Amino acid sequence: MSNSEIKILNKNSINPQHKAEHESYEYTKYEVTKDGEDKHCHICFYEIPPLKANYPYHYHLNNEEVFYIISGNGILETPDGNKPISAGDVVVCPPSEKAAHRIINSSETELLVYLDYDTANYPDIAYYPHSNKVGILANGIPNKFYREGTNIEYYEGE
Structure with a gap:
């Protein structure tokens, strides 16, 4: 299917990707549009297990994120404190430090x-305030992460 054709997909027809590389973070992701495709948006479904988050607290400088909660209950960590989220809620995170966020599943039993x-x-810059990291995100190539404050001079090493 080309990128210029209409897609009709069912979540159950998408091969999921499971990731659990850190004790506090785990998710299953169903990509409707894949990274590396020439597109203007990225769409996927996430399933977060009980008491886990899928990504660290962060914000973007160039991309907006919108989340529609299908089922379950969670906590949206924001610069203004934690906000409860549940089925039917829509969360809009514009590209801004004021829209830093992390979604945590608050249930002990439900996804x-x-x-x-x-x-x-792309490219996009993501900041991770809790860990002082900066991420350079580019479409189709591996993301790069750096510790904030490790600046070097422009001509160093040339």
């Missing part, structure tokens, strides 16, 4: 399931 719609304006 938190949501649809994630992101703009795909």
Whole structure:
């Protein structure tokens, strides 16, 4: 199917990707549009197990993220404190430090399931305030992460 054709997909027809590389973070992701495709948005479903988050607290400088909660209950960590989220809620995170966020499943027994719609304006810069990291996100190539404050001079090493 080309990128210029209409897609009709069912979540159950998508091969999921499971990731659990850190004790506090785990998810299953169903990509409707894949990374590396020439597109203007990235769409996927996420399932977050009980008491886990899928990504660290962060914000973007170039991309907006929109989450539609399908089922379950969670906590949205924000600069203004934690906000409860549940089925039927829509969360809009514009590209801004004021829109830093992390979704945590607050249930001890149920999955938190949501649809994630992101703009795909690359390259993008993501900041991780809790860990002082900066991420350079580019479409189709591996993301790069650096510790904030490790600046070097422009001509160093040339």
